[in-house]
Amino acid sequence: MDEPKPLTSAFTKTANFSIHEVDEAFRAAARPAAAAAAAAAAPPPVTLPSPLGPLAAFKGTFTGRGFNTIFRPESKITPTPMPGPVNTTDPDDNVLELNLTDETLSFEPSLGSIPNRGSNQQRDAFLNGVPYLQTIRDVTTQEPVGIHFEPGIWLAVPATTIPNEPFTVARMASIPHGTTITAQGTALAPVAGKPTIAAIDITPFVGGNPGNKITFQNQTATNNTTRRLPQDLTALIASGRLTQAMITDPNTVLRNQIAHQTITQTIVIETSTKPGTPLSDGPLPAIPSPGPHPTAPNFAGGTANIAFLEGQPNPPPGGGSANANAFQMDAVFWIETVVYDIDVPALPPGTPPVILQPRQRSNVPLVPSFVAAIPFVPNKGFKGGHVRVATTQIQYSQKVMLDFAGLTWPHVSVASLVPAAPVPIPDHLLPLT
DSSP: OOOOOOOOOSOOOOTTOOOOOOOHHHHGGGSOHHHHHHHHHSOOOOOOOOOOGGGGGOOSEEEEEEEEEEEEEOOSSSOOOOSSOOOOOSOTTEEEEEEEEEEEEEEOOOOOOEEEOOOTTOOOEEEEEEEEEEEEEEOSSSSOEEEEEEEEEEEEEOOBTTTTBOSEEEEEEEETTTEEEEEEEEEOOOEESOOOOOOOOOOOEETTOTTSBOOOGGGOTTOOSSSEESSOOHHHHHHTSSOHHHHHOTTHHHHHHHTTOEEEEEEEEEEESSOOSOSBTTTBOOOOOSSOOOOOOOSOOEEEEOHHHHOSSSOOTTOSSOSSEEEEEEEEEEEEEEEEEEEEOOBOTTOOOEEEOOGGGGTSSOOOOEEEOOOOBTTBOBOOEEEEEEEEEEEEEEEEEEEETTEEEEEEEEEEEEESSOEEOOGGGSOOO
């Protein structure tokens, strides 16, 4: 595992910041002194945090690795330089870019309760939100290069009567290429064990019809004379860092991560900018569920793009004049509880904290580190031994639909993320004797 990277915060909330309705206590200062004094004498309102549901797992900073595929428009005016000759019968309207990625996903403390005033004589809806910042770097063949920056908020939305919707989640994000998204979805009930991760296909298709696919030569890993970055994958294939299976189905990376892990529980969160019921096997890959699938929002959400990306007012999906119109985003997040086996050495009294790696490091691509620390008690220490520690792992698979050159081009990103800081080994697992 790479050495932990120093973490810096791009932006932070003011300490103890929270959102409240503007009520009488806040307005008292603008009233006569007697009213202000009466308001000051009243006990301050108590606002309890609204439930976060599955979003409660989004705490702290996670780092990890992933894989990104994107077909980019090609241009004769500003062509993409290819390091080698191009010998292909494919149209010269696209370049397939492949990125092995390094990612940091940081979560701020939740916002507590966010009041939304209802109408039609229904109660106010109190949401909760978890701000986040995602940064992704390409680490394929050169010095790390930043390729993605995304600030956003995950929202927990309570059940409502108008519209008649159950508890749902939403992800609101801003992407600096000129797109913002509101994706809505739902969380499945926790299931025991590992997730079943379905395949995902990057093959472009015609006219918004996924059944009418067109495969390009740059999707063949061994073709080294096509329009692709990197163009020659020979060294990456020989090292095992990139495979044909990954290009055919990027979710292969996720399945490789969990193949030799002990996962006791999985929570699945599904979101889409084109929600509907059900999300699974609709805009998203089929996800086996032991019980009835939760109802997803039936409407709203969507993407918004700058004029340059859309290319024309209100382009239809599959439209040919867009520069790179992102008209839909679907994503699945798996929140997994992973158990690691750790050999802890003897810790005599006064031993400073010890950073440790789990046993599974040799056959799991990405693992967190752990820290063993004991309080100073004269003549008492930990005799050493094997412990098992559970912690959170986040995996996701995201597909953005881009329109240009008369086709729809899936842009797929996947990653596995573990806690960035060493995970503390609980005190009760390190008894002093």
